[in-house]
Amino acid sequence: MSTELSHGRGTTGPAVRGLVHAAHAGPALAVTVLSGLLATAQGLDAGTTLLVVAAVLAGQLSVGWSNDLVDVGRDRRAGRADKPLATGEASLGVVRGACVAAVVACVVLSLALGLLPGLIHLGCVASAWAYNLGLKSTAWSWAPYAASFGGLTAVVSYADDAAPPWWWPVGAALLGVGAHLLNVLPDLDADAATGVRGLPHRLGPRWIAPVAAAVLVAATAVVLAGASVPPVPAGVAAVVTLALALVVVRGSGRRPFLAAIAIALLDATLLVVAR
8 A cells, every 4th residue: 555655646746747737837827917917907806806817727727728638639649748648748537627627617717707707708718719629720820819818808807897998908919919929939840740830830930020029019009009108118118119129020049039028028018007
């Protein structure tokens, strides 16, 4: 018995790591944190803010796990060493069960926000699932990101019984498209091996960063045009954004990618602080 218990303790850590890895923890955490910051900027009370964060986290976990579940066959054929279901680091049954639990939690937590914000959030999650189920291999791969990021601002606003200002969903939608382009960039070769041909793949590695920069600069412009940002901070944000965009277009090595990420972070910050 002691040997079995010891073996159980030894495998628990890797199993949990595999489950977390299969959830795409980095992007899931980033979107969850953004939702919490948007809720704070909206002035939601602590209880509602916590509910928004919990609902978004549950939705993001379901999206991440469903992504790896849908792709497990292709990932195995491509020999993806970074995919825990393909390598056996995570159990198919465990991930499937976790995904179902996350969907149930997402539905319950979303509707607890109220019917309208709840349905909008479930629509955002459904949009992300549509990406996993096939849209990511089409020229419309950007659309779920635009819909889900833009819709997230409406979830937060309507949780406070208020419509979002026009620039909030528009700026967030552009941020989502830019994030999609940048997120795919490191996986181009692996995606090509598994037949994924979304918008970034059709653009090609040469154009992904410049197009992402243009979209993210547009997001900055939308936020600055719609928000009541004082002239000096607005001018600084515009200059920094354009300087980073120049690095994206003219830089070498990893500098364009890092500069585009910096623009995305600036846009996310503006969405929150310029509310």
